Amino acid sequence: MAISVETFFLDPDAQGTLQSQIQQMIAEGILSGRFQRGEKLPSSRKLAAHLGVARITVTLAYTELLANDYLTSRGRSGYYVSDTAPEPPAFPPQPPRQDAVDWSRALGQRFSGGATPVKPQDWSSYRYPFVYGQTDPTLFDHASWRHCALQALGQKDFVPLTSDYYDQDDPQLVTFIARHILPRRGILANPDEILVTMGAQNALWLTAQVLLTQRRTAAIEDPCYPALRDILTQSRCHVTPIPVDADGLPPDSVPAESDVIFTTPSHQCPTTATMPMSRRQALLARARELDALIVEDDYEFEMSFLSPPSPALKSLDRDGRVIYVGSFSKSLFPGLRLGYLVGSTAFIREARALRASVLRHVPGHIQRTAAYFLSLGHYDSLIRRMGNTLRRRREVMADAIAAHGLTVAGRGAFGGSSFWMRAPDGTDTEVLAERVKAKSVLIEPGHPFFASPGRGQAHYRLGYSSIPSSRIPEGIAILARIVAEQA
Amino acid sequence: MAISVETFFLDPDAQGTLQSQIQQMIAEGILSGRFQRGEKLPSSRKLAAHLGVARITVTLAYTELLANDYLTSRGRSGYYVSDTAPEPPAFPPQPPRQDAVDWSRALGQRFSGGATPVKPQDWSSYRYPFVYGQTDPTLFDHASWRHCALQALGQKDFVPLTSDYYDQDDPQLVTFIARHILPRRGILANPDEILVTMGAQNALWLTAQVLLTQRRTAAIEDPCYPALRDILTQSRCHVTPIPVDADGLPPDSVPAESDVIFTTPSHQCPTTATMPMSRRQALLARARELDALIVEDDYEFEMSFLSPPSPALKSLDRDGRVIYVGSFSKSLFPGLRLGYLVGSTAFIREARALRASVLRHVPGHIQRTAAYFLSLGHYDSLIRRMGNTLRRRREVMADAIAAHGLTVAGRGAFGGSSFWMRAPDGTDTEVLAERVKAKSVLIEPGHPFFASPGRGQAHYRLGYSSIPSSRIPEGIAILARIVAEQA
Numbered sequence: 001m002a003i004s005v006e007t008f009f010l011d012p013d014a015q016g017t018l019q020s021q022i023q024q025m026i027a028e029g030i031l032s033g034r035f036q037r038g039e040k041l042p043s044s045r046k047l048a049a050h051l052g053v054a055r056i057t058v059t060l061a062y063t064e065l066l067a068n069d070y071l072t073s074r075g076r077s078g079y080y081v082s083d084t085a086p087e088p089p090a091f092p093p094q095p096p097r098q099d100a101v102d103w104s105r106a107l108g109q110r111f112s113g114g115a116t117p118v119k120p121q122d123w124s125s126y127r128y129p130f131v132y133g134q135t136d137p138t139l140f141d142h143a144s145w146r147h148c149a150l151q152a153l154g155q156k157d158f159v160p161l162t163s164d165y166y167d168q169d170d171p172q173l174v175t176f177i178a179r180h181i182l183p184r185r186g187i188l189a190n191p192d193e194i195l196v197t198m199g200a201q202n203a204l205w206l207t208a209q210v211l212l213t214q215r216r217t218a219a220i221e222d223p224c225y226p227a228l229r230d231i232l233t234q235s236r237c238h239v240t241p242i243p244v245d246a247d248g249l250p251p252d253s254v255p256a257e258s259d260v261i262f263t264t265p266s267h268q269c270p271t272t273a274t275m276p277m278s279r280r281q282a283l284l285a286r287a288r289e290l291d292a293l294i295v296e297d298d299y300e301f302e303m304s305f306l307s308p309p310s311p312a313l314k315s316l317d318r319d320g321r322v323i324y325v326g327s328f329s330k331s332l333f334p335g336l337r338l339g340y341l342v343g344s345t346a347f348i349r350e351a352r353a354l355r356a357s358v359l360r361h362v363p364g365h366i367q368r369t370a371a372y373f374l375s376l377g378h379y380d381s382l383i384r385r386m387g388n389t390l391r392r393r394r395e396v397m398a399d400a401i402a403a404h405g406l407t408v409a410g411r412g413a414f415g416g417s418s419f420w421m422r423a424p425d426g427t428d429t430e431v432l433a434e435r436v437k438a439k440s441v442l443i444e445p446g447h448p449f450f451a452s453p454g455r456g457q458a459h460y461r462l463g464y465s466s467i468p469s470s471r472i473p474e475g476i477a478i479l480a481r482i483v484a485e486q487a
Numbered sequence: 488m489a490i491s492v493e494t495f496f497l498d499p500d501a502q503g504t505l506q507s508q509i510q511q512m513i514a515e516g517i518l519s520g521r522f523q524r525g526e527k528l529p530s531s532r533k534l535a536a537h538l539g540v541a542r543i544t545v546t547l548a549y550t551e552l553l554a555n556d557y558l559t560s561r562g563r564s565g566y567y568v569s570d571t572a573p574e575p576p577a578f579p580p581q582p583p584r585q586d587a588v589d590w591s592r593a594l595g596q597r598f599s600g601g602a603t604p605v606k607p608q609d610w611s612s613y614r615y616p617f618v619y620g621q622t623d624p625t626l627f628d629h630a631s632w633r634h635c636a637l638q639a640l641g642q643k644d645f646v647p648l649t650s651d652y653y654d655q656d657d658p659q660l661v662t663f664i665a666r667h668i669l670p671r672r673g674i675l676a677n678p679d680e681i682l683v684t685m686g687a688q689n690a691l692w693l694t695a696q697v698l699l700t701q702r703r704t705a706a707i708e709d710p711c712y713p714a715l716r717d718i719l720t721q722s723r724c725h726v727t728p729i730p731v732d733a734d735g736l737p738p739d740s741v742p743a744e745s746d747v748i749f750t751t752p753s754h755q756c757p758t759t760a761t762m763p764m765s766r767r768q769a770l771l772a773r774a775r776e777l778d779a780l781i782v783e784d785d786y787e788f789e790m791s792f793l794s795p796p797s798p799a800l801k802s803l804d805r806d807g808r809v810i811y812v813g814s815f816s817k818s819l820f821p822g823l824r825l826g827y828l829v830g831s832t833a834f835i836r837e838a839r840a841l842r843a844s845v846l847r848h849v850p851g852h853i854q855r856t857a858a859y860f861l862s863l864g865h866y867d868s869l870i871r872r873m874g875n876t877l878r879r880r881r882e883v884m885a886d887a888i889a890a891h892g893l894t895v896a897g898r899g900a901f902g903g904s905s906f907w908m909r910a911p912d913g914t915d916t917e918v919l920a921e922r923v924k925a926k927s928v929l930i931e932p933g934h935p936f937f938a939s940p941g942r943g944q945a946h947y948r949l950g951y952s953s954i955p956s957s958r959i960p961e962g963i964a965i966l967a968r969i970v971a972e973q974a
Contacts, residue, residue, distance in 0.1 A: 016638055020863055027864030031667060068868040086867035088671075100806035103833035106780060108700040108746075112840035121655065124646060135649035146640045149852075151503055153633045159611060162622035162820035168608070180518060184575075198685075198846035205845050213595040230844050259595075293593060319587035333649035335851035346590035353599035357717050358692050358845060359685035363853050364822035365636075376507055377514030380573035381555040 003035055003081075005042040005050045018053050022061040030070055030081055033088030041071065041079040114230035120442065123466070127440040128475030132418050132463030135333040139389055139465075141382045145332075148372035152365055160364045167356035169196040170367035176374045177326075177340055185301060186315025187324060187342060195341040195348050195355065196362050199334070200299050200327035203341045204262075205231050206351045206358075207295055207323055211260050212237035219258040221249050223449035223456060225269045225297070228262060241451035244268055246410070248275035251286040261287060261294045265313050266301045270449045270461050271420045272412035280313050287321055294322045302331040304414035305387030320344040328370065330417065330465075331383055338362060338370055390417060393464045393472065400473045404480030409459060417465035420446075422458055424487040429460040432486055439478050490522055490568075492529040492537045505540050509548040517557055517568055520575030528558065528566040601717035607929065610953070614927040615962030619905050619950030622820040626876055626952075628869045632819075635859035639852055647851045654843035656683040657854035663861045664813075664827055672788060673802030674811060676829050682838050683849050686826040687786050687814035691749075692718050693828065693838045693845075694782055694810055698747050699724035706745040708736050710936035710943055712756045712784070715749060728938035731755055733897070735762040738773040748774060748781045752800050753788045757936045757948050758907045759899035767800050774808055781809045789818040791901035792874030807831040815857065817904065817952075818870055825849060825857055877904055880951045880959065887960045891967030896946060904952035907933075909945055911974040916947040919973055926965050 007029070014021050029035040041047070044062060048055040062079050065071045072082045123129045153161065160170060174191050182189055197203040204227075212218055214236045220228060222241035232239050242253045248268045254261055263283070265275035275283070287294050296313045314324040320343075327339035341351055355361070373379055394411075397419060401408060410420035423429055429445040436443055446459025467475065494516070501508050516522040528534075531549060535542040549566050552558045559569045610616045640648065647657060661678050669676055684690040691714075699705055701723045707715060709728035719726050729740045735755040741748055750770070752762035762770070774781050783800045801811040811829035819825070828838055842848070860866055881898075884906060888895060897907035910916055916932040923930055933946025954962065 016643070016859065020638065020859070023864065024862045027867070028667070028862070031864070031867060065864070068864055069871070070864055070868070084871075086864075086871055099831050100775075101778075101780065101808050101831065103831065106698065107833065107837055108698050108703055109696060109837070110840075111697070111837050111844060114840060114844065119651075119653070121650070121652070134651060137645050137649075140649065142642075142645065146637075149640055150633075150637065151507065153636055155629075156503070158624050158629065160822070162624075162627065162822045163608070164606075164621060164816070164821035165608070166606070180515070201844075202846040209596060210598070211593065211595050216595055227844065234841075234844060288587075291588075293588065321588050329651070334651035335647070335649045337847060337850045344586050344588060344590065346594065350594055350596070350598050353597075353601060354721075357598060357601065357688075357714065357721060359689040360824060363824045363850060366850050366853070372503065372507070375511045375515070377510065377518065377552070377555055377557055377573070380514070380518060381557070384556070384571075384573055 002040040003029075003042065005046050007034075008042070008047060008051060010051050010053075018057050019061045019064075022047075022051070022053075022058060023064055026061070026065055027068075027070055030085050031088060035081050037081050037083050037085060039081045041081070043078055111234060114227075114233070119444075123442055126437075126442050128471055128478065129442045129466050130444075130462040130464065130475065131442050131466050132444060132461055133330060133334055134466045135335075136466045138468065139386050140333060141378055141385070144376070144378040144382075145369070145373060148376065148378070149365070149369045151372050152368040157368055160368045163364065165361040165364065167352050167361065169194075169361060170364060170371060172371040172375075173367045176371050180374065181326070182342065185298065185309070185324075186311035189342050190345075192345050193342055193348055195351050196367060197339045197341055197355070198337045198359065198362060199329050199339040200297060200325050201227060201339075202337070202355075203325040203327070203339050204228055204295070204297065206341065206354055207325070208232055208235045208237075209354055210347065210350045211293060216259040217255070217257045219254050219261045219292075220451075221263060221268060222451045223270055223446070223459075224262070224451075225264070226448045229451065239451075244271060244273060246273055247279050248273045249283065251279065251282040254283075254286050254290070254292070256290060258290055258292045261292055262297065263294060263313070264297045264299065266298050266304070266309055267412050267414070267416045268410075269297070269299070270418070270446070271410035272416045272418060273410055274310070274413045277310055280310070280316060284313065284316055284322075288319060292321070295325065296322055297325045299325070299327045300330050300416055302383045303387070303390065303412075303416050305391045306413065306415045309414055314342060323347060331379070331386075332370070332373070336366060336370070338366060387415065390415060390465065393467070393469050396469045396472045397462065397464050397476070400476035403473075404476055406476065406480055406483065418461050418463040421460050421462055423460060423483050425458055427458045427483065427486055429457060432460065432483065435482050435486070436479055439482070441475050441478050443479065489527040490516075490529065492533050494521075495529070495534060495538060497538050497540075505538075505544050506548045506551070509534075509538070509540075509545060510551055513548070513552055514555075514557055517572050518575060522568050524568050524570050524572060526568045528568070530565055598721060601714075601720070606931075610929055613924075613929050615958055615965065616929045616953050617931075617949040617951065617962065618929050618953050619931060619948055620817060620821055621953045622822075623953045625955065626873050627820060628865055628872075631863070631865040631869075632856070632860060635863065635865070636852070636856045638859050639855040644855055647855045650851065652848040652851065654839050654848065656681075656848060657851060657858060659858040659862075660854045663858055667861065668813070669829065672785065672796070672811075673798035674829060677832075679832050680829055680835055682828040682835050682842065683854060684826045684828055684842065685824045685846065685849060686816050686821070687784060687812050688714060688826075689824070689842075690812045690814070690826050690828045691715055691782070691784065693841055694812070695719055695722045695724075696841055697834060697837045698780060703746040704742070704744045706741050706748045706779075707938075708750060708755060709938045710757055710933070710946075711749070711938075712751070713935045716938065726938075731758060731760060733760055734766050735760045736770065738766060738769040741770075741773050741777070741779070743777060745777055745779045748779055749784065750781060750800070751784045751786065753785050753791070753796055753901070754899050754903045755897075756784070756786070757905070757933070758897035759903045759905060760897055761797070761900045764797055767797070767803060771800065771803055771809075775806060779808070782812060783809055784812045786812070786814045787817050787903055789870045790874070790877065790899075790903050792878045793900065793902045796901055801829060810834060818866070818873075819857070819860070823853060823857070825853060874902065877902060877952065880954070880956050883956045883959045884949070884951050884963070887963035890960075891963055893963065893967055893970065905948050905950040908947050908949055910947060910970050912945060914945045914970065914973055916944060919947065919970065922969050922973065923966055926969070928962050928965050930966065
């Protein structure tokens with residue numbers, strides 16, 4: 001029996017090349033049992049005409065499936081489903097009956113209901129996306145990344161690609177972080193003082209698990225990165241939020257019972273404040289006095305395009321009490337899920353063992369591709385290009401914000417990629433965000449960053465790492481109009 | 488001043504192309520401050536001669552660095568370090584003084600000292616690697632994988648590659664798992680009943696965190712996957728090991744206080760026993776009786792090349808009490824770190840929230856590449872090719888083992904990729920493994936799989952997924968000789 005050409009349709013929204021779509025349709029037809037062994041496929045001419053594609057496209061798809069043994073060819077008489085083609089499952093799947101488990105009892109611990117940001121996945125389809133931390137296709141060096149990824153897919157790197165590192169990391173990436181990235185922050189570290197993580201999120205999580213217990217106290221900045229509060233809540237430790245000022249975290253306010261101090265000196269998240277050197281020294285002194293540890297989240301230091309970044313707290317640390325968190329999410333892209341921890345060997349040993357138990361290691365291909373991108377110098381030129389563009393955008397932002405009389409609550413002295421804003425008192429920026437969204441403007445409400453609910457209602461964040469300069473003025477104008485309406 | 492050609496050396500062991508190595512040398516020279524702005528580089532002719540490479544190779548490297556603004560060219564007079572080249576760090580890194588932190592006190596929890604396998608990373612350099620779970624370059628379809636990865640690096644997939652999914656997964660991969668992979672196990676699941684994980688390790692870890700507490704009891708198989716015991720120890724729950732027999736886990740032995748039962752019905756790890764249908768039904772009945780949950784680790788079902796795999800426990804589950812763990816580590820490669828969880832919505836919701844807090848999501852590129860590899864049918868033909876090869880190897884293994892009078896303690900009825908062996912009583916397979924290693928034979932001692940130390944000393948595992956058939960007889964011969972010597 002012949003398979004009717006009518007059963008083939010191209011999905012206009014489908015990903016991938018036409019050839020791969022055709023290949024996929026046929027493979028799935030066979031694997032789902034719709035196409036039986038020995039059945040004849042439409043001629044490449046017929047199918048090409050039906051789908052409105054070049055005949056060669058169909059021929060190439062057929063050839064590929066021939067190689068994979070889905071099809072056999074019988075010379076002039078055409079292509080047939082191979083007798084040795086993969087088989088559909090022997091048993092039909094059965095829909096489950098009613099769930100008989102009492103999950104309210106069965107669940108030992110609950111993790112949902114936290115502050116996992118619910119940002120529109122389709123942010124790029126908005127005209128004025130003042131979103132934070134997403135990647136701008138016009139800024140990222142996609143071509144070089146692809147080149148490095150391709151190199152990391154080569155024969156030479158088959159083992160780094162495929163093998164199970166257990167609790168280890170890609171030595172090439174670790175060496176490069178130690179020899180090239182950390183020195184730029186004034187940090188000297190040996191490989192056994194470095195752990196590759198699934199982004200800063202994973203680095204902060206591992207750190208909290210290793211250092212904190214129900215009997216210990218974490219001091220955090222207020223406002224701060226919301227996901228950090230979730231991590232600490234799950235670790236069940238005591239949490240003391242400390243209000244930040246224009247210079248970031250005030251050392252004198254760090255309470256005596258603090259065991260671990262979480263801080264973001266380069267660019268306070270979300271106020272963008274940069275901690276002055278004097279205060280960095282004071283914070284280290286305070287930590288020494290309390291025999292507390294410091295976790296330095298240096299998530300955005302590469303975005304220091306206005307003036308060189310000040311040395312990391314870690315570089316001033318003579319006691320080994322600073323644990324440094326680095327991330328490639330801003331400098332490369334967040335979907336990479338790549339970051340690192342730097343700390344004393346005793347700490348890294350435990351963090352490594354925990355990581356091995358939780359996920360083993362970051363995929364080898366991701367680590368090796370990054371190692372190439374860094375070592376070939378693409379990373380540094382990318383950072384520089386980004387800096388130049390962000391500097392321009394920042395100026396356009398500042399002008400537009402001033403021109404429309406919006407209020408800046410904080411702007412990074414060294415650069416960064418966002419403005420911390422304040423709407424007129426009484427404004428609910430949740431509501432504001434919804435209103436402007438209807439006008440294709442995306443902003444980030446401020447209250448999730450604050451420890452106590454109800455605070456920060458009037459604050460909001462404007463990111464400029466994903467919006468072209470040309471659209472900024474109009475976007476700010478729309479925002480300003482609606483802010484005024486709401487006030 | 489000109490940079491001397493003498494400062495350039497090619498590392499014979501270096502990865503990557505000659506061009507990229509040259510590019511890397513120069514970029515690192517500039518970024519480390521060794522090469523100053525305005526300094527003249529050796530002519531491409533000179534450098535090519537010095538390194539013994541084609542002149543075009545050097546020229547291409549220079550051109551690339553020109554594009555990245557590391558170098559400028561002054562017409563005929565050659566290449567110079569660009570005045571706008573990336574700068575070395577402004578501050579010199581300082582070595583830390585003595586670590587002043589008392590880590591024995593500072594560490595809140597310890598995770599090291601577990602059973603993280605210490606297998607030689609250089610296993611592929613051994614002549615007779617009877618290792619388990621590593622990838623055989625001769626079996627894996629590297630070319631198609633590369634093709635799919637390249638497609639996933641294309642413009643069309645820029646967003647899936649780069650963007651932050653927060654707690655979400657690649658919808659294409661989830662759809663494919665739901666529509667194609669799970670039906671082959673007789674499982675029907677909606678997208679909100681599926682979570683993509685960092686391999687089976689991460690799936691088991693998430694499950695333990697969500698379901699178990701200090702007040703709950705986990706029943707595990709004895710022997711079992713050692714990392715599972717670490718995961719449960721860290722979760723601080725009560726653990727009851729249940730000795731398995733030739734049919735796997737005996738349902739009657741599951742104690743009444745069990746809250747969660749961890750089992751490997753397809754191929755018991757490590758004995759390779761396959762649980763008969765009757766016992767699967769009995770195990771489900773026992774779980775219902777105790778109102779316990781079952782975690783089914785189906786890590787190797789694709790390796791059922793002798794007869795089709797029996798339906799998963801999950802496919803017989805009418806109560807929603809089975810949580811299914813799948814992995815691509817054996818069918819694709821472990822370095823991919825890709826697996827999935829299937830369970831009731833209420834469970835997946837919590838596992839998803841925890842994963843988001845721990846690591847957010849599996850890198851988008853990894854998910855999308857796998858989605859293409861699966862949807863284009865490469866996956867199924869790969870499985871079939873592997874099956875055919877492993878079947879042959881298994882026969883060679885069986886013959887060699889019989890010929891040399893070694894004792895098989897368990898062999899998968901459906902296939903698998905290893906034999907569970909037993910040496911003469913009194914043999915310490917730790918010592919045996921060390922002895923044969925000296926003869927370039929790698930085997931896995933059995934005792935780490937057992938709950939009580941001292942047990943399983945005489946057992947060992949022989950994997951055949953990474954050793955060519957041609958080498959099996961000689962490897963087994965050497966092993967048998969040393970086993971005899973030691974007995």
